[in-house]
Amino acid sequence: MISGDELTRYGRQIVYPGFGKVGQENLRASRVLVVGVGGLGCTASVHLAYAGVGHITIVDKDSVELSNLNRQILYWESDIGRKKPISAADKLRMINSSVRITPVCKKITEASVDKLVEEADVVIDGLDNYDTRFVVNAACVRKRIPFIHAGVNGFLGQITTIVPGKTPCLACIYSAPPAPEKPILVFGVTLALMASLQVMEAIKLIAGFGETLGGRMLYFNGETMEFAYEDLVKNPRCSVCGIGRRNLKESCK
Numbered sequence: 001m002i003s004g005d006e007l008t009r010y011g012r013q014i015v016y017p018g019f020g021k022v023g024q025e026n027l028r029a030s031r032v033l034v035v036g037v038g039g040l041g042c043t044a045s046v047h048l049a050y051a052g053v054g055h056i057t058i059v060d061k062d063s064v065e066l067s068n069l070n071r072q073i074l075y076w077e078s079d080i081g082r083k084k085p086i087s088a089a090d091k092l093r094m095i096n097s098s099v100r101i102t103p104v105c106k107k108i109t110e111a112s113v114d115k116l117v118e119e120a121d122v123v124i125d126g127l128d129n130y131d132t133r134f135v136v137n138a139a140c141v142r143k144r145i146p147f148i149h150a151g152v153n154g155f156l157g158q159i160t161t162i163v164p165g166k167t168p169c170l171a172c173i174y175s176a177p178p179a180p181e182k183p184i185l186v187f188g189v190t191l192a193l194m195a196s197l198q199v200m201e202a203i204k205l206i207a208g209f210g211e212t213l214g215g216r217m218l219y220f221n222g223e224t225m226e227f228a229y230e231d232l233v234k235n236p237r238c239s240v241c242g243i244g245r246r247n248l249k250e251s252c253k
């Protein structure tokens with residue numbers, strides 16, 4: 001039961017129609033995996049902690065650099081050189097000491113991804129490259145865990161929610177990982193916006209209200225302040241979630 005300090009702390013969101021104490025209990029009982037604690041992952045994990053998600057796992061292989069400090073809001077000048085998940089965990093525990101934070105300082109690979117994903121209720125995409133996004137997408141499909149994808153380029157952003165078994169997956173949308181953009185252009189404000197939208201999606205999925213972006217890509221253009229939607233189509237021959245996967249399995253026998 002939600003009571004005492006929790007009622008006070010989360011009172012302004014508990015009164016939201018359709019959320020209530022049950023929604024807050026669901027958040028407290030949930031575990032969210034944030035893959036990549038850069039610009040998207042920092043803002044997303046801050047709002048997950050503020051909202052009262054019970055357990056947040058943050059994964060990143062990198063250490064803090066000066067060039068991160070225009071956008072990665074959990075890192076300060078004194079953190080340069082520290083491992084990102086360790087530094088982020090310190091701040092998140094100061095934000096909300098009742099939230100359990102598990103920092104994981106390693107690269108996400110085919111070998112490590114399943115264990116991380118299967119322990120989560122929702123996975124948030126904080127990555128900056130499509131090769132690793134494809135690895136996480138495939139694991140989420142295998143383990144049937146929702147994956148909230150977002151990507152940012154300058155003042156442009158995109159977001160969709162992948163619910164395995166129900167919506168198109170990332171490999172339905174892109175037949176192969178798009179090539180990386182060099183250099184990656186990033187403004188902190190675009191990342192903060194898209195990461196906030198990712199946490200909105202996570203809260204709705206966990207608490208069970210509202211409509212998600214399942215089956216739709218939301219695009220944002222910060223130069224013109226336009227939002228646009230695209231309906232996404234499941235690829236029946238998708239190599240990750242469709243018949244392509246079964247063919248591949250059968251041909252491997």
Ligand SMILES: [Zn+2]
Nearest residue numbers: 169172238241
């Ligand atoms: Zn697919």
